[in-house]
Amino acid sequence: MSVAMQVDLGGLLMENPLTTASGTFGSGREYAAFVDLDALGAITTKGVSLKPWKGNATPRIAETPSGMLNSIGLQNPGVDAFIETDLAFLSAYKVPVIVNVSGHSIDEYVQVIERLEGEDRVGAYEVNISCPNVDAGGMAFGCHAPSVEAVVSRCRSATKRPLFVKLTPNVTSIAEIARAAQDAGADAISLINTVLGMAIDAHTRKPVLARAVGGLSGPAIKPIALRMVYEAYRAVRIPLLGMGGIMSGQDAIEFLLAGATAVAVGTASFVNPRAVADCKAGIEAYCVRYGVKDVNELIGGLIC
Amino acid sequence: MTPPTHEMGKWTDEPSLCPAVEVGRVAYNRRLAEGLFEIGIAAPGIAHAVMPGQFVHVRLPGMEGHILRRPFSVFAVDQGMALSLVYQVRGCGSGHMSSIAPGTELGLLGPLGRGWRCPPETRRALLVGGGVGAAPLFLLASALTQQGVLLDVILGAQSAGAQVCLARFERLAALSATTRIALATDDGSLGRAGLVTPLVEEALQGGLFEGARLQGVSPGGIHPGMAHREGGQPQEAGKGPTPYGYIAACGPEPMMRAVATLAAQTDALCEVSLERHMACGIGACLSCVVETAQGLRRSCVDGPAFNAREVLS
Ligand SMILES: Cc1cc2nc3c(=O)[nH]c(=O)nc-3n(C[C@H](O)[C@H](O)[C@H](O)COP(=O)(O)OP(=O)(O)OC[C@H]3O[C@@H](n4cnc5c(N)ncnc54)[C@H](O)[C@@H]3O)c2cc1C
Ligand SMILES: Cc1cc2nc3c(=O)[nH]c(=O)nc-3n(C[C@H](O)[C@H](O)[C@H](O)COP(=O)(O)O)c2cc1C
Ligand code: FES
Numbered sequence: 051m052s053v054a055m056q057v058d059l060g061g062l063l064m065e066n067p068l069t070t071a072s073g074t075f076g077s078g079r080e081y082a083a084f085v086d087l088d089a090l091g092a093i094t095t096k097g098v099s100l101k102p103w104k105g106n107a108t109p110r111i112a113e114t115p116s117g118m119l120n121s122i123g124l125q126n127p128g129v130d131a132f133i134e135t136d137l138a139f140l141s142a143y144k145v146p147v148i149v150n151v152s153g154h155s156i157d158e159y160v161q162v163i164e165r166l167e168g169e170d171r172v173g174a175y176e177v178n179i180s181c182p183n184v185d186a187g188g189m190a191f192g193c194h195a196p197s198v199e200a201v202v203s204r205c206r207s208a209t210k211r212p213l214f215v216k217l218t219p220n221v222t223s224i225a226e227i228a229r230a231a232q233d234a235g236a237d238a239i240s241l242i243n244t245v246l247g248m249a250i251d252a253h254t255r256k257p258v259l260a261r262a263v264g265g266l267s268g269p270a271i272k273p274i275a276l277r278m279v280y281e282a283y284r285a286v287r288i289p290l291l292g293m294g295g296i297m298s299g300q301d302a303i304e305f306l307l308a309g310a311t312a313v314a315v316g317t318a319s320f321v322n323p324r325a326v327a328d329c330k331a332g333i334e335a336y337c338v339r340y341g342v343k344d345v346n347e348l349i350g351g352l353i354c
Numbered sequence: 355m356t357p358p359t360h361e362m363g364k365w366t367d368e369p370s371l372c373p374a375v376e377v378g379r380v381a382y383n384r385r386l387a388e389g390l391f392e393i394g395i396a397a398p399g400i401a402h403a404v405m406p407g408q409f410v411h412v413r414l415p416g417m418e419g420h421i422l423r424r425p426f427s428v429f430a431v432d433q434g435m436a437l438s439l440v441y442q443v444r445g446c447g448s449g450h451m452s453s454i455a456p457g458t459e460l461g462l463l464g465p466l467g468r469g470w471r472c473p474p475e476t477r478r479a480l481l482v483g484g485g486v487g488a489a490p491l492f493l494l495a496s497a498l499t500q501q502g503v504l505l506d507v508i509l510g511a512q513s514a515g516a517q518v519c520l521a522r523f524e525r526l527a528a529l530s531a532t533t534r535i536a537l538a539t540d541d542g543s544l545g546r547a548g549l550v551t552p553l554v555e556e557a558l559q560g561g562l563f564e565g566a567r568l569q570g571v572s573p574g575g576i577h578p579g580m581a582h583r584e585g586g587q588p589q590e591a592g593k594g595p596t597p598y599g600y601i602a603a604c605g606p607e608p609m610m611r612a613v614a615t616l617a618a619q620t621d622a623l624c625e626v627s628l629e630r631h632m633a634c635g636i637g638a639c640l641s642c643v644v645e646t647a648q649g650l651r652r653s654c655v656d657g658p659a660f661n662a663r664e665v666l667s
Binding site: 073074075076080081083084096104105108109110111112113115116117118120122125268269317319320321322323324 | 372373374375413419420421422423461463630631632633634635636637638639640641642643644650655
């Protein structure tokens with residue numbers, strides 16, 4: 051039995067529902083030895099800003115039960131270097147590219163998009179208003195409906211390409227924030243970014259991360275992510291890109307059932323560099339087993 | 355942007371052999387001293403490809419709630435088939451590893467990182483290991499010995515029992531007239547009492563191993579029977595006269611810093627191997643960055659071996 055895997059994520063046509071979670075896969079170069087990049091539905095790049103960002107001090111990660119904390123702080127070489135190296139690398143592939151956009155200010159998000167408008171390899175933008183690891187911008191924009199609308203509407207007027215907005219789970223009502231993004235013109239919503247957390251070393255009495263707090267990812271956050279996809283699915287009409295702790299095809303199926311049109315694999319790639327390809331195979335195997343002819347039948351297919 | 359590889363004796367910018375995922379089968383796992391173990395893992399692919407100073411990223415069965423792999427340097431390669439790792443029990447992963455039975459299958463990702471890059475013109479090299487930091491130096495010692503580089507090795511540990519890498523170095527030295535070993539222990543139970551730093555200082559001035567050559571055995575901790583038959587190479591021109599063209603150090607960071615400070619007064623290239631917390635191990639996540647003279651570098655692909663001048667000054 052062949053399974054129809056193609057999905058339409060807010061105008062981005064993906065051959066299958068699998069993409070990579072921003073910041074966990076570089077731009078694919080490091081994983082090309084493990085995964086056929088062109089077999090993915092899309093590649094989501096690491097966050098890119100207008101100017102180079104240094105990121106935070108080390109230690110930047112800590113292992114926690116069934117997960118990890120990170121406080122990378124969006125280290126990146128800036129949009130010009132990103133075009134020269136990352137997009138140039140990806141020009142050898144045909145897989146759609148979702149560029150994750152970061153900024154300290156609304157103007158900066160817009161300028162990054164403007165700089166990328168002339169680049170053919172860009173298939174969609176994912177505006178990251180949810181990074182917990184930077185002091186200005188990032189999550190600060192993603193926690194209140196008015197600032198979400200302000201960022202998204204300015205980015206919307208800068209491009210006709212599919213515009214995704216990546217939301218933080220560190221909010222009281224994900225439904226309200228998702229609606230604000232939709233009303234401001236987003237084509238899809240990515241969720242969730244990492245959950246704000248902390249690890250402490252009792253022996254040294256110090257925080258484990260140099261920046262004290264960081265973002266929790268991995269299986270530990272899957273229940274939170276599923277709940278938020280489920281709530282957002284009920285709140286908006288635009289499609290969802292679900293992520294948070296996906297380690298297997300079965301995890302991915304759970305996100306589709308909760309309402310995601312596509313899914314992103316993040317932390318799992320650190321454990322298993324082939325994780326995103328394995329998840330794709332797992333989705334196919336599930337569909338075969340349950341006689342699902344088209345993955346689109348699964349989206350929001352939760353029985354309750 | 356591809357990191358230069360570290361083919362022994364050659365400076366090259368060709369991409370390194372692709373890391374791969376390999377299932378390794380544990381051949382042995384033995385306690386060497388309190389909290390120190392050696393594990394042998396049959397993994398022919400990685401064993402064949404590994405270069406001195408590279409590491410493997412290990413995933414252990416029975417640790418599914420601990421999602422990150424653990425990085426360990428490759429200590430030795432046996433019969434071109436099996437990797438040996440020497441490890442210290444520090445936390446849950448290394449603790450769990452000590453209970454892994456022979457026959458168990460482990461997930462390995464490797465070989466990873468840019469190892470040691472001893473310049474090809476080197477005629478005499480000094481290797482300094484502290485504790486399990488001696489582990490990543492052994493493959494280097496083997497390679498340099500094969501190339502006919504005169505080799506002086508200084509190994510420090512807490513006690514005689516904790517000199518767990520020594521036996522392999524001794525076997526190497528026994529087969530090579532050009533390799534000599536000096537030891538230090540914190541408690542004085544083997545070799546010189548105290549830190550390795552004074553030994554390094556003497557070696558850099560040319561005294562330590564020359565004394566051994568004359569006397570055969572030195573009260574300063576030179577291991578008997580390891581004296582060079584010929585003299586060292588002529589001193590290289592430079593700031594401070596030293597017999598060495600290349601110095602490699604691995605151990606606790608204060609030790610590496612001390613060695614680097616001493617080496618900085620000479621003309622020798624000094625490399626150190628850094629330990630940073632790692633998630634992906636292949637250059638994608640930016641967890642493991644090190645501040646260098648050229649900006650931030652990823653220690654999993656641009657290191658773990660770095661020019662000491664660029665990272666420790
Ligand atoms: C390139 C490299 C080579 C290494 N080679 C050796 C070796 O040959 N022998 C040896 O005994 N040790 C080596 N280490 C250190 C070894 O990786 C740590 O001791 C080990 O990860 C500790 O894991 P744990 O679960 O026991 O400790 P925990 O404290 O329970 O580990 C928690 C987390 O912190 C990380 N972590 C803790 N300490 C370190 C450390 N010192 N370096 C890096 N990550 C750490 C772990 O990987 C894990 O993600 C090396 C480290 C690196 C980076
Ligand atoms: C090391 C690391 C770096 C990340 N960098 C970014 C980033 O640059 N931009 C972004 O939007 N999200 C970033 N994230 C968040 C992930 O894209 C993802 O939303 C989150 O990790 C949850 O998915 P997971 O549990 O599958 O990892 C990062 C996560 C990790 C672990
Ligand atoms: S461990 Fe991921 S970049 Fe080094």
